[in-house]
Amino acid sequence: MATESRSVNRAEAVDERPTHASDEQLVALAQGAATVAQRQEAASRLLERYRDRVYIWCLKHLRDHESALDAAQEVLISAYRNLASFGGRARFSSWIFAIARNRCLSELRRPPIAIDADADCDRIPATTGDPEQLLLEQQGEEALLRLITEQLDPIEQEALWLRCNEQMPVDVITVTLGIVEASGARAVLQRARRKLRNAMARQANEREEREW
Amino acid sequence: MVTERCHPHETLAAISELAPGDLRRTHLDGCPRCRARLVAYRAFMAGDLPSGLDLDPSILGAARSQLDAVMTREIYGTDLLPAGRSGLHTRLVNLAAKSWRPALAAAAVLVLVFGLKTNQVPLNLPLPSPGTESLLRGTVERSQTDYPLRVEPGPDKGTWHLAWEAPERTTASAVVLYDTDLAEVARLDAGEAEEFLLQSEMISTPQSIAFVRVVFAVNGDEIGRSQARTLTF
Ligand SMILES: [Zn+2]
Numbered sequence: 126m127a128t129e130s131r132s133v134n135r136a137e138a139v140d141e142r143p144t145h146a147s148d149e150q151l152v153a154l155a156q157g158a159a160t161v162a163q164r165q166e167a168a169s170r171l172l173e174r175y176r177d178r179v180y181i182w183c184l185k186h187l188r189d190h191e192s193a194l195d196a197a198q199e200v201l202i203s204a205y206r207n208l209a210s211f212g213g214r215a216r217f218s219s220w221i222f223a224i225a226r227n228r229c230l231s232e233l234r235r236p237p238i239a240i241d242a243d244a245d246c247d248r249i250p251a252t253t254g255d256p257e258q259l260l261l262e263q264q265g266e267e268a269l270l271r272l273i274t275e276q277l278d279p280i281e282q283e284a285l286w287l288r289c290n291e292q293m294p295v296d297v298i299t300v301t302l303g304i305v306e307a308s309g310a311r312a313v314l315q316r317a318r319r320k321l322r323n324a325m326a327r328q329a330n331e332r333e334e335r336e337w
Numbered sequence: 338m339v340t341e342r343c344h345p346h347e348t349l350a351a352i353s354e355l356a357p358g359d360l361r362r363t364h365l366d367g368c369p370r371c372r373a374r375l376v377a378y379r380a381f382m383a384g385d386l387p388s389g390l391d392l393d394p395s396i397l398g399a400a401r402s403q404l405d406a407v408m409t410r411e412i413y414g415t416d417l418l419p420a421g422r423s424g425l426h427t428r429l430v431n432l433a434a435k436s437w438r439p440a441l442a443a444a445a446v447l448v449l450v451f452g453l454k455t456n457q458v459p460l461n462l463p464l465p466s467p468g469t470e471s472l473l474r475g476t477v478e479r480s481q482t483d484y485p486l487r488v489e490p491g492p493d494k495g496t497w498h499l500a501w502e503a504p505e506r507t508t509a510s511a512v513v514l515y516d517t518d519l520a521e522v523a524r525l526d527a528g529e530a531e532e533f534l535l536q537s538e539m540i541s542t543p544q545s546i547a548f549v550r551v552v553f554a555v556n557g558d559e560i561g562r563s564q565a566r567t568l569t570f
Contacts, residue, residue, distance in 0.1 A: 169412050173405070178384045180400045184392070194400055198407050205411055215347030222381045223346050269446060273369055286373030289446045293377065301380045321446075 148174070148217040155208055168208060171217070172201050179225050185297050186229040196232055200225045226291065233292050276324045281317040284310050343368060349375045486551055486563035495537035495570055499549065503531055504561045507553040514540060514568075515548040522546060535568075543570040 146154070146167075154167035179200050184193035204221050211220055273282055283302055287293040288310075293301065299309030306312050344352055344365065353375055355362040365371045487500045503510050510527040512535065523540045527533045533551075537543035551563040 165412050169408065172408055172412075176401065176404050176408070177397070178381055180397075180404065181384050181392075182381050190396055190400070194403060197400070197404055201404060201408055202411050205408070215345075216350060218382060219347040219350050219378060222378050225381065226346075226377065270369070273446070274367065277369075279369075279372075282369035283373050283376055285446060286370045287377060290370055290373050291377045297380070300385070301376060 146170070149213065152208070152211060152213065152217050156211075168205055172205060175204075175218070175221050176201065179221065182222075182225050183229055186292070186294065187232055188294070192232065196228050197225075200228050203228075230292055272321060272324055276320050277317050280304065281313055281320070284313045285317045288314060343371050346374055346378075350378055484551075484553070484561060484563045486549070486566055488549065488566045488568055491534055491536070493536075495543070497535040497549075497568055498532065499535055499551065500532040501551050501563050503551075503553045506555050506560065508556055509554050511552050511554070513550055513552055514546045515550075515565075527551065537570045540570075546570055 148171060151167045151171040155164050155171060158164045158167060176197070180193055180197040183196040183200070184190065187193045187196060200221070204224055207224075211217065273285065277285065280302060284298050284304070287298045287301065288295070295310045295314065298304070298314075299311075302310065302313075304310050304313055344361065349365065349371060352359075352361045352365050357363075357366075365375065484501055484504065487498075489498045489500075490496070491498045499512060501510070507529075509529065510531070512525045512527055512533050513521060514523045514525075515521055522542060522545055525533070525535070525539060535549070540546060546568060548565050549568040550565040552559055553561045553563075
């Protein structure tokens with residue numbers, strides 16, 4: 126029983142059957158081999174290499190075997206159907222990853238980062254002004270990025286962007302970044318938010334003082 | 338420096354292997370969002386599972402057989418068609434969408450930090466890279482600037498009034514709505530008008546809308562577009 130229920134570890138999870146052809150060679154064959162059979166064989170071998178990774182990526186994000194399976198199917202089929210137009214400007218692996226990532230992000234499709242359990246931060250104190258106004262004054266994105274790079278250490282920056290940019294689940298961020306703190310990425314994110322809020326409040330106060 | 342244009346997603350792995358000192362590598366090393374995207378890619382390639390989400394071998398085995406069956410049907414049921422116009426179009430649309438993502442993430446950071454919904458925060462969404470741009474352009478010259486777009490609450494609940502000034506040669510404008518992932522949710526024809534009353538009933542999933550922009554066309558060729566703005570129902 127113990128053997129049957131043992132979980133799959135990292136080394137076993139991705140099935141990497143050795144083959145001599147590189148991804149790029151298989152792409153070239155799938156796109157341009159002389160016979161239909163050769164093209165199909167190359168495409169099949171290529172996509173089989175990414176089958177486990179795609180499924181596991183979807184499972185990590187969607188947290189449910191059935192949803193992950195549906196998503197992985199769509200990713201693999203979409204990669205196959207668009208393979209003819211894959212231009213080789215990027216690596217095949219990054220290309221298929223982008224498809225998987227986009228598929229999972231649309232599946233998650235949650236406007237409410239605002240009602241995300243991990244966004245349960247305190248409201249900004251009223252004296253610091255309207256955050257939207259603050260954002261406008263700070264010229265938006267670039268100012269925010271500058272603030273992030275100036276105020277947060279690299280782990281906090283990465284955790285924040287993985288959460289916001291990749292919508293990566295908090296426990297996956299913990300593992301991905303190798304965070305050893307007791308409460309993992311959640312603590313890191315909370316600290317990052319606190320630092321950013323304080324920095325923005327400080328900036329607003331400084332501005333007010335200047336205006337006086 | 339994070340003030341420069343971020344790298345397209347699919348180039349990050351190659352850039353990370355450039356010699357230190359290369360400008361593209363320097364950007365990557367100093368930019369949290371590019372680094373985070375690279376971290377995500379590496380996690381994908383490693384294929385490891387987070388602790389607490391142990392995967393029973395029988396489940397992975399079942400997933401493998403099912404995916405193999407689906408792919409066999411797909412691949413051996415069809416020949417891979419040569420790249421057609423629609424394939425190219427899809428790629429261009431995807432590329433264009435990708436170049437917007439950093440701005441979306443910045444908005445997400447703000448929402449995360451403040452726990453608030455941000456309405457009408459102007460986002461400086463970059464245009465697609467020059468390569469994409471010239472392909473998109475074809476024979477029609479395309480504007481490099483994003484035209485101003487005003488978004489104000491409409492007369493009734495669940496309505497927004499949009500107003501813009503289209504470039505001179507425009508023959509038709511369309512209001513394009515996106516979700517939080519910048520996937521296009523709806524495209525509404527505004528004809529020759531320079532304003533539009535957006536009503537939630539016009540969209541099947543109004544709650545999914547996060548961004549809006551207007552695109553301008555001359556006889557079907559896109560010649561420019563407005564700024565993107567956040568908008569929620
Ligand atoms: Zn960057």
